Amino acid sequence: MTRSAVEVFAVFMMFALSVILHFVWMQAFLNGGRITIAIDMYGEMWVEYALWVVVAAVVSVGFAEYLNRGSGQ
Numbered sequence: 001m002t003r004s005a006v007e008v009f010a011v012f013m014m015f016a017l018s019v020i021l022h023f024v025w026m027q028a029f030l031n032g033g034r035i036t037i038a039i040d041m042y043g044e045m046w047v048e049y050a051l052w053v054v055v056a057a058v059v060s061v062g063f064a065e066y067l068n069r070g071s072g073q
Contacts, residue, residue, distance in 0.1 A: 007069075010062020013055050 028035045039045050 003069075004062075004065055006058060007062045007065045010059045010066070013059050014063075017055075017059075 024035065024037070039048065
């Protein structure tokens with residue numbers, strides 16, 4: 001059972017995104033249910049957007065590979 005690099009990277013990114021979402025949720029929980037997130041504090045918005053496009057593509061391809069490997073295709 002071998003795993004492709006894309007599949008491993010996709011699983012790592014899904015875990016990282018889960019950790020980030022947990023951190024955001026926990027901060028809101030500890031601060032009365034609300035937090036403010038600035039996505040363009042230092043002019044980094046477009047770089048982050050490009051990274052999200054890449055992350056979404058890698059996660060989609062990696063997850064599809066994982067599902068195909070599990071189904072025997």
